[in-house]
Amino acid sequence: MNGAESLVQTLTDQGVDICFANPGTSEMHFLKALENPRMRSVLCLFEGVCTGAADGYYRMKDTPASTLLHLGPGLANGLANIHNAKRASSGMVNIVGEHSASHLKYDPPLTSDIEGLARPLSHWVRRVESPRAVAWDVAAAVSKASEYPAQIATLILPGDASWQDAGEPVAPPRTVAVAKTPDAARIDHIAKVLRSGEPTLVVLAGRSTRGRALELAGKLKAATGCRLATQFFSARIERGAGRVTLERIPYAVNAAVEYLKGFRHIITVETTEPIAFFSYPDKPSLLKSPGTSVHALAEVGEDGAAGLEMLVDALGATYTPAVLQQRSTSAPPTGALGPASIAQALAAALPEDCVLVDESLTTGRETMGLTVGAARHDLINNMGGSIGYGTPVATGAALACPDRRVFCMVGDGSAMYTIQSLWTQAREGLNITTIIFANNSYAILKAEYAHMGAGAPGERALAMIDIDRPRIDWLAMAKSMGVPAVAVETAEAFHKAMADSVHEAGPCLIEVRL
Amino acid sequence: MNGAESLVQTLTDQGVDICFANPGTSEMHFLKALENPRMRSVLCLFEGVCTGAADGYYRMKDTPASTLLHLGPGLANGLANIHNAKRASSGMVNIVGEHSASHLKYDPPLTSDIEGLARPLSHWVRRVESPRAVAWDVAAAVSKASEYPAQIATLILPGDASWQDAGEPVAPPRTVAVAKTPDAARIDHIAKVLRSGEPTLVVLAGRSTRGRALELAGKLKAATGCRLATQFFSARIERGAGRVTLERIPYAVNAAVEYLKGFRHIITVETTEPIAFFSYPDKPSLLKSPGTSVHALAEVGEDGAAGLEMLVDALGATYTPAVLQQRSTSAPPTGALGPASIAQALAAALPEDCVLVDESLTTGRETMGLTVGAARHDLINNMGGSIGYGTPVATGAALACPDRRVFCMVGDGSAMYTIQSLWTQAREGLNITTIIFANNSYAILKAEYAHMGAGAPGERALAMIDIDRPRIDWLAMAKSMGVPAVAVETAEAFHKAMADSVHEAGPCLIEVRL
Known part of the structure; x- marks a missing residue:
C-alpha cells in the first residue's frame, strides 16, 4: 500500500x-x-x-x-x-x-x-x-x-x-486516554466550604455539564443549598425537562459582577474563575467580588465527575435526590416576535433529545434563559468567540447523531461567515433546522459600542455595523444551495415552522424577520 | 486624540x-x-x-x-x-x-x-x-x-x-520606495546572449508586464528575434489590441517542458526560472531543458523597466518599433459554449480599458490565449494558488478604478470560497460583471487525478470532486446578496449578457452553464 x-x-x-x-x-x-x-x-x-x-x-x-x-x-x-x-x-x-x-x-x-x-x-x-x-x-x-x-x-x-510505497500494513496500538482524578486533599477543603453555609456558587464546565456529573451537582445543591451555574458559554450542556438546571453567568460585565457579588465562594469544575469576554475602559477583567474565594474542585482536563462523586460522598449526599427541571407547559406563543415569544416558541417546539447549536448573539442572549423548561436537549455554545462556528458545528453534530434533529440558531452576520455549510447539509441530507435571526445588523456591536464608552455610533460607524444594504435574502440563499426555506414574522409562524421541520427529513432554514 | x-x-x-x-x-x-x-x-x-x-x-x-x-x-x-x-x-x-x-x-x-x-x-x-x-x-x-x-x-x-490618549497629533515623514536598478554588468552579458542569435525566451513578471517595460520588451523582440512570455500566472498584464503580446508558459508540466525545450537561453525579468506549480510522480519540478541557461536581467524587487531600458540601449534598439497586437475582428460567436466560443465572446464583448480578473481554472486555461485580440485591458491572475481570490480581488480592483468595468471570470468551486464578495459589490454599487463558469465540479482535479498517476477516480473519489449534488443555483445566490443575474447556455447569450452588463452601472452575475 x-x-x-x-x-x-x-x-x-x-x-x-x-x-x-x-x-x-x-x-x-x-x-x-x-x-x-x-x-x-x-x-x-x-x-x-x-x-x-x-x-x-x-x-x-x-x-x-x-x-x-x-x-x-x-x-x-x-x-x-x-x-x-x-x-x-x-x-x-x-x-x-x-x-x-x-x-x-x-x-x-x-x-x-x-x-x-x-x-x-x-x-x-x-x-x-x-x-x-x-x-x-x-x-x-x-x-x-x-x-x-x-x-x-x-x-x-x-x-x-x-x-510512495509504505510497505506492509502495520497496526499501531490504540491508546486509551484517562482523565486525571482530582486531588483528594481538595475534596475535604471544598466539603468544608460547602458545610459552612456561606453563599457558594459551583461553576461547571467541560464534561461536568452532563450525565452523572450533572446529577451529582444537583445532589450537592439539594444537600448544601449551593447554587449551580455555567460560564456564559459551554461546550455542551444537557438541559431541559427532567434534568438539573444550571444558571448562566451573564455576558455583560456589569450584570456578571452583579450576579456574582452575593457569593462568598466560587467552586470551579473543569474551568477557571469567571472572566470578562472582552476588556472595556473602566470595567474589570475578573468578575468576582474582591472578597470572594475561588476553589478548584477539578482543573481543566481533570475528571470533574470523579471530583463531584468524591465531594458528594464526603458530604453524605449520595442518596439526596436532585431537584429536576419541570417541563414548561405554556402554550405556543402568538403575536409579535421578541425575546420572550421566541423562547416560548422554542420551548414548545423543540422535540425530545434534539441538539441546539446556539450562535444567536443578540437575540439568543436575551432568550435562552427562558427555554430551560423545553423537552430535554443538548445545548452547544461557541467557546472561542470567532463567529461562523454555528452552521459548521451543526453539520458535524448532525453527522454524529443522525437520529436527533439539530436546531442551529444563528445571527445573520455570523451565518454569512460559513454559509457554505448549507450545501453540505443538503448534500448529506442532514436533519438540521437552521434558524436565522435576521436583524440585518451586527446588533451586538451596537451594545458593545456603548459599553466601550464610545457613545452612540455616528453614520460612518453605523455603516460598519448594519448589514441592511442590501438586505440578505435568506430564502434565495437557502435555495441556492438546495435547502428548503421559509420566512416568519410572527411567533405562531415561527413555532409552526420549527414544529413542521421536525417531521421532514433533511435540512431546512427558517428566516426569523426581526 | x-x-x-x-x-x-x-x-x-x-x-x-x-x-x-x-x-x-x-x-x-x-x-x-x-x-x-x-x-x-x-x-x-x-x-x-x-x-x-x-x-x-x-x-x-x-x-x-x-x-x-x-x-x-x-x-x-x-x-x-x-x-x-x-x-x-x-x-x-x-x-x-x-x-x-x-x-x-x-x-x-x-x-x-x-x-x-x-x-x-x-x-x-x-x-x-x-x-x-x-x-x-x-x-x-x-x-x-x-x-x-x-x-x-x-x-x-x-x-x-x-x-487611551495618544497626545498631540504627530506627522511622521512619508518615505518613498525606490526599486533597485539591476547591475550594469548583467546588461552586457545579456546583450551578448541576445546578439548570439541563439533561441532565447524573455520571461517578464512584476511591473515589467506593463507600460514602458512592455514596450521595451517589444523592441527587444523586434530587434533580436527573441520571444517574450510570462509565467502561467501574472500579477497584472496590460494586453489586448495595440499592445505587445506576451506568450504564456503552459500550466501542465509536459506542455511547459515541450514549450521551453526549444530555447537555449531564458532571460528572467522580476521573476525566477519557470517551475511546476505542483509536484507529480515522474515529472520534473524545473521546466527548462537541461541545456538551457538562465540569465537574470532583473531579480524580483529590482526595477525591470530600468534593466530593459539599459538592455535596449545596449542593443541599439531604442528606436526599433515593437510589433503591436491587432484587434481581432471576428464576429461574436453563436452556438454551443466551448473554449473557443467563450474566447470569441470575451474578445468581442470586453470594452476598452476593462479589467479582467481570471480565476477560471479549467475553462479559462483553454480559453485565455484566444483573447489577445480583444480591446486593450488589464489581466489579473491568482499568484498564490489559494482559490477564492477572484471575487474579492475584483471588488478591490473596482474600488481602485471606479471608471473601468471589471470582469471576474471564476469557476464555481472557487467562487464558493469567498462568495460574500457579492454583497459588498452590491452595497458599494461596484461595476463588476462576475462570470461563473458552472461545470458543477472541481474540474481541474479530474485532470490532476490522472496527472498524478492515480488513474480514473472511483465513485468515492469522484464524490469529492463533483459539486453537482446539489447543483448550486447561481441566480438565487446572486439574488440573495442583491446582485442581478442571468444564466446563459449559448455563445450568443453569453456575449449579449457581457455586452449588456457594460451599459448598466453596478454589479451583475452571469452563470455560464457548461
Whole structure:
C-alpha cells in the first residue's frame, strides 16, 4: 500500500472514520485512498466548514473526526473554527496536504510555512517524513486528539509520502486516554466550604455539564443549598425537562459582577474563575467580588465527575435526590416576535433529545434563559468567540447523531461567515433546522459600542455595523444551495415552522424577520 | 486624540485612504475613528473578502489599502488571500484588533498568538505598545507595505492602545520606495546572449508586464528575434489590441517542458526560472531543458523597466518599433459554449480599458490565449494558488478604478470560497460583471487525478470532486446578496449578457452553464 492508503487505514483502525474534506492536487492519492469503505468522506466547499464540522462531531461523540485541507492556505481557512474547537476542548486530526520535499525547495506559489501556521492553534504538529512512518504518525495524532482534554493534532502530508510505497500494513496500538482524578486533599477543603453555609456558587464546565456529573451537582445543591451555574458559554450542556438546571453567568460585565457579588465562594469544575469576554475602559477583567474565594474542585482536563462523586460522598449526599427541571407547559406563543415569544416558541417546539447549536448573539442572549423548561436537549455554545462556528458545528453534530434533529440558531452576520455549510447539509441530507435571526445588523456591536464608552455610533460607524444594504435574502440563499426555506414574522409562524421541520427529513432554514 | 484616531489620521496622512473592514468589540474605537471623512470604509462580511480586496486594490493602484480584522481568528480568515497577495507582491496594511494588555493575561476565549499567526505570511509584524507610538507604528507599516516589491505589514492594535490618549497629533515623514536598478554588468552579458542569435525566451513578471517595460520588451523582440512570455500566472498584464503580446508558459508540466525545450537561453525579468506549480510522480519540478541557461536581467524587487531600458540601449534598439497586437475582428460567436466560443465572446464583448480578473481554472486555461485580440485591458491572475481570490480581488480592483468595468471570470468551486464578495459589490454599487463558469465540479482535479498517476477516480473519489449534488443555483445566490443575474447556455447569450452588463452601472452575475 502507499502512504495515503496507510493513512486512511490507520485512521479507521484507530476509530477515526469520518473525514471532512476539501482536497487539491497534492491530495489526489489521499482521495484515491478514500475509496476505503470504512471511511466516510464529507465534501465541504470551504475549509472553515470542515474544521467546524469536526468540532461539532466531537462535541456530540467525544471522539475526533479528521479533516483534509489543501496546503497552508487550506489550513488557514480552517483556523478560525480550529480556534473555536480548541477552546471547546474538542479533538480533531487535521491532515494538511503539502508539496513533495523535492519540490518544496523551488518555493512554488502555494508554498508557505505550514508548521508556522499550524502551531499557534494546534497542540501537536508533525510532518510525515516517510511513507513508512505514516501509520505511526497517524496513530500519534489520533492519540493526541483523543486525550482529555482533547487536542488539536495537525499532520502535514507531503505528496511523495502519500504516493510512495509504505510497505506492509502495520497496526499501531490504540491508546486509551484517562482523565486525571482530582486531588483528594481538595475534596475535604471544598466539603468544608460547602458545610459552612456561606453563599457558594459551583461553576461547571467541560464534561461536568452532563450525565452523572450533572446529577451529582444537583445532589450537592439539594444537600448544601449551593447554587449551580455555567460560564456564559459551554461546550455542551444537557438541559431541559427532567434534568438539573444550571444558571448562566451573564455576558455583560456589569450584570456578571452583579450576579456574582452575593457569593462568598466560587467552586470551579473543569474551568477557571469567571472572566470578562472582552476588556472595556473602566470595567474589570475578573468578575468576582474582591472578597470572594475561588476553589478548584477539578482543573481543566481533570475528571470533574470523579471530583463531584468524591465531594458528594464526603458530604453524605449520595442518596439526596436532585431537584429536576419541570417541563414548561405554556402554550405556543402568538403575536409579535421578541425575546420572550421566541423562547416560548422554542420551548414548545423543540422535540425530545434534539441538539441546539446556539450562535444567536443578540437575540439568543436575551432568550435562552427562558427555554430551560423545553423537552430535554443538548445545548452547544461557541467557546472561542470567532463567529461562523454555528452552521459548521451543526453539520458535524448532525453527522454524529443522525437520529436527533439539530436546531442551529444563528445571527445573520455570523451565518454569512460559513454559509457554505448549507450545501453540505443538503448534500448529506442532514436533519438540521437552521434558524436565522435576521436583524440585518451586527446588533451586538451596537451594545458593545456603548459599553466601550464610545457613545452612540455616528453614520460612518453605523455603516460598519448594519448589514441592511442590501438586505440578505435568506430564502434565495437557502435555495441556492438546495435547502428548503421559509420566512416568519410572527411567533405562531415561527413555532409552526420549527414544529413542521421536525417531521421532514433533511435540512431546512427558517428566516426569523426581526 | 486617542490611539484609534491617531491611527486613522496617520493612515490617511500616509496615503492609505481605504479600509476593508470586519470589526468586532475590541475595534469599537477604531470604528469611531473611521468617522474621519478622509478614510473610506468598506464593510465585508468575511475577512477573506477584506484581504483579497486589498490585494485587488494594490494590483490596480500600486499603493496599499488597509484592512481591519478582529483578533487572531479574524486575521486567520484573511490569511489565504494574504498569501495570494504576498505571492503577487501586493502591499497591504492589516490592522488586527487585540485584547488590552491588562486583559490578555487572563487568557479570555478569543485570545490566540496573533504574532504567531501573522508571521508566516507577513513580512512585517508589530504590536502597538502605547497609544503615543501608534502614529510611528502606522508610518512604519505603510512604509513597508509601499516598498518594491511591496510587503504585507500587520499591526496588532490592543484595545487600550486604541482608546487611551495618544497626545498631540504627530506627522511622521512619508518615505518613498525606490526599486533597485539591476547591475550594469548583467546588461552586457545579456546583450551578448541576445546578439548570439541563439533561441532565447524573455520571461517578464512584476511591473515589467506593463507600460514602458512592455514596450521595451517589444523592441527587444523586434530587434533580436527573441520571444517574450510570462509565467502561467501574472500579477497584472496590460494586453489586448495595440499592445505587445506576451506568450504564456503552459500550466501542465509536459506542455511547459515541450514549450521551453526549444530555447537555449531564458532571460528572467522580476521573476525566477519557470517551475511546476505542483509536484507529480515522474515529472520534473524545473521546466527548462537541461541545456538551457538562465540569465537574470532583473531579480524580483529590482526595477525591470530600468534593466530593459539599459538592455535596449545596449542593443541599439531604442528606436526599433515593437510589433503591436491587432484587434481581432471576428464576429461574436453563436452556438454551443466551448473554449473557443467563450474566447470569441470575451474578445468581442470586453470594452476598452476593462479589467479582467481570471480565476477560471479549467475553462479559462483553454480559453485565455484566444483573447489577445480583444480591446486593450488589464489581466489579473491568482499568484498564490489559494482559490477564492477572484471575487474579492475584483471588488478591490473596482474600488481602485471606479471608471473601468471589471470582469471576474471564476469557476464555481472557487467562487464558493469567498462568495460574500457579492454583497459588498452590491452595497458599494461596484461595476463588476462576475462570470461563473458552472461545470458543477472541481474540474481541474479530474485532470490532476490522472496527472498524478492515480488513474480514473472511483465513485468515492469522484464524490469529492463533483459539486453537482446539489447543483448550486447561481441566480438565487446572486439574488440573495442583491446582485442581478442571468444564466446563459449559448455563445450568443453569453456575449449579449457581457455586452449588456457594460451599459448598466453596478454589479451583475452571469452563470455560464457548461
